Amino acid sequence: MKPGAVISEPGSTVRNRTGGWRVFRPVFDMKRCIDCGNCWIFCPECCVSRSEEGEYSANLDYCKGCGICANECPTEAISMELEEK
Amino acid sequence: MREMLHGSKAVAKAVKLCDVDVVAAYPITPQTPIVEYIAQMVADGELRAEYIMVESEHTAMSACIGASATGARTFTATSSQGLAYMHEVLWIASGMRLPIVMVNANRALSAPINIWNDQSDSMAERDSGWVQIYVETNQEALDSVIQAYRIAEDREVLLPVMVCMDGFVLTHTMEPVDVPPKEEVDRFLPPFEPEVKLDPEEPVTMGALGEPQWYMEFRKQQDVAMERALHKVKEVDAEFSRVFGRGYGVLEEYGDDDAEVVLLTLGSLAGTIKDVVDGQENVRLVRLRLFRPLPEEDIAEALRGASVVGVLEKDIALGLGEGALCTEVKKLCYDYGIDARVLSFVCGLGGRDVRMEDVEHAIQVCRQAARGEKVNRTTWLGLREVAP
Ligand code: SF4
Numbered sequence: 001m002k003p004g005a006v007i008s009e010p011g012s013t014v015r016n017r018t019g020g021w022r023v024f025r026p027v028f029d030m031k032r033c034i035d036c037g038n039c040w041i042f043c044p045e046c047c048v049s050r051s052e053e054g055e056y057s058a059n060l061d062y063c064k065g066c067g068i069c070a071n072e073c074p075t076e077a078i079s080m081e082l083e084e085k
Numbered sequence: 086m087r088e089m090l091h092g093s094k095a096v097a098k099a100v101k102l103c104d105v106d107v108v109a110a111y112p113i114t115p116q117t118p119i120v121e122y123i124a125q126m127v128a129d130g131e132l133r134a135e136y137i138m139v140e141s142e143h144t145a146m147s148a149c150i151g152a153s154a155t156g157a158r159t160f161t162a163t164s165s166q167g168l169a170y171m172h173e174v175l176w177i178a179s180g181m182r183l184p185i186v187m188v189n190a191n192r193a194l195s196a197p198i199n200i201w202n203d204q205s206d207s208m209a210e211r212d213s214g215w216v217q218i219y220v221e222t223n224q225e226a227l228d229s230v231i232q233a234y235r236i237a238e239d240r241e242v243l244l245p246v247m248v249c250m251d252g253f254v255l256t257h258t259m260e261p262v263d264v265p266p267k268e269e270v271d272r273f274l275p276p277f278e279p280e281v282k283l284d285p286e287e288p289v290t291m292g293a294l295g296e297p298q299w300y301m302e303f304r305k306q307q308d309v310a311m312e313r314a315l316h317k318v319k320e321v322d323a324e325f326s327r328v329f330g331r332g333y334g335v336l337e338e339y340g341d342d343d344a345e346v347v348l349l350t351l352g353s354l355a356g357t358i359k360d361v362v363d364g365q366e367n368v369r370l371v372r373l374r375l376f377r378p379l380p381e382e383d384i385a386e387a388l389r390g391a392s393v394v395g396v397l398e399k400d401i402a403l404g405l406g407e408g409a410l411c412t413e414v415k416k417l418c419y420d421y422g423i424d425a426r427v428l429s430f431v432c433g434l435g436g437r438d439v440r441m442e443d444v445e446h447a448i449q450v451c452r453q454a455a456r457g458e459k460v461n462r463t464t465w466l467g468l469r470e471v472a473p
């Protein structure tokens with residue numbers, strides 16, 4: 001514990017899996033996707049990725065379910081669905 | 086070299102002697118001359134420092150935090166509303182353990198608007214994790230700024246330090262001040278070299294989230310650092326007095342050694358009280374210099390033999406009906422088993438002059454209490470008689 005709560009290990013925040021906060025999960029419908037990249041650029045957790053085939057998905061370890069991606073998607077390709085565990 | 090200096094200029098000279106790297110400040114009466122003198126020194130090339138003009142005190146402190154985190158020695162000064170405006174960032178400076186030094190030119194808080202001296206402003210920040218030193222003279226202001234960097238930057242401490250000096254009474258008054266030679270100050274105060282700092286070569290994160298499972302431990306670390314600061318203040322002052330021939334301790338006693346009435350105060354008011362004590366018997370003054378951390382053991386020792394303690398202070402804890410220091414003295418009397426009556430004397434608010442007659446009146450009330458007569462627990466000195 002360094003005085004002043006200094007974190008000397010860069011990038012250690014990835015250990016904080018914010019996915020645990022989620023109530024709604026984004027579900028991507030790739031048939032509607034026009035590959036605009038809005039979800040990728042607007043996601044505050046930077047957890048949306050695009051595969052080589054142009055498929056978008058969210059890393060659910062970090063997706064906190066805020067719904068910004070769904071809101072920004074121009075074609076309503078993303079729906080927010082209630083997590084049921 | 087002995088010079089006739091305003092308190093504000095004495096502080097500016099201390100800042101220069103300490104080779105401060107970054108000064109960020111916003112003007113506010115009666116602090117303004119301090120940063121004006123410093124700005125002049127930087128403009129004239131006398132002090133090689135970065136002078137950051139900001140749009141508020143909140144930003145002044147924020148800039149100091151950023152600069153200090155990179156390992157720069159930083160300084161700022163403020164007063165009253167400016168200190169209040171810094172409030173939330175004061176906690177960030179102390180929580181991040183940054184050794185920033187600030188001079189607070191004590192001034193009353195609004196409303197009503199008032200630019201004159203009292204100590205309500207710094208009293209309101211007593212729990213913010215800053216070391217607080219109250220000075221009596223311009224010489225002590227200069228010396229305390231130099232000491233402050235040694236205390237703050239010590240790796241056992243790493244806490245910000247606030248040097249409190251009475252606005253106008255000291256900032257705008259001339260006194261002879263011995264300005265020590267630069268080489269001696271350089272020997273006393275080595276350059277600031279923090280163990281960790283913001284450095285692209287070795288990246289770290291400062292000011293991150295502290296979740297419930299860790300937050301308390303960091304607060305405890307600060308509390309321990311405060312305990313260490315108490316020893317460090319004494320140690321640094323002792324060394325200062327060996328090198329420069331002037332020392333102050335954490336408190337100063339003046340007057341009868343075995344007096345039954347002991348007065349306690351902070352800051353420049355001690356000057357007036359000493360003059361009164363000179364003409365009286367069976368009374369002693371304790372001028373408290375270090376208020377945070379509160380040197381309870383030293384105060385308890387200084388109150389020895391007292392049957393009545395009168396605390397004269399320029400602040401009022403509204404809703405408690407007495408001065409803030411008075412409450413703390415009562416608390417330490419309980420802890421140390423001191424069986425003395427502790428009376429509050431609220432005085433000098435908003436620049437009201439505290440005259441020798443007012444101090445004499447306080448002593449008289451204390452003597453009445455010592456004789457077992459009934460007295461009020463709080464007396465407002467020099468108050469007009471007006472309908473509430
Ligand atoms: S719901 Fe929020 S966090 Fe999750 S992918 Fe969409 S924008 Fe990112």
Ligand code: SF4
Binds near residue numbers: 035040076
């Ligand atoms: S915002 Fe919608 S359309 Fe655009 S890339 Fe993301 S899913 Fe596809």
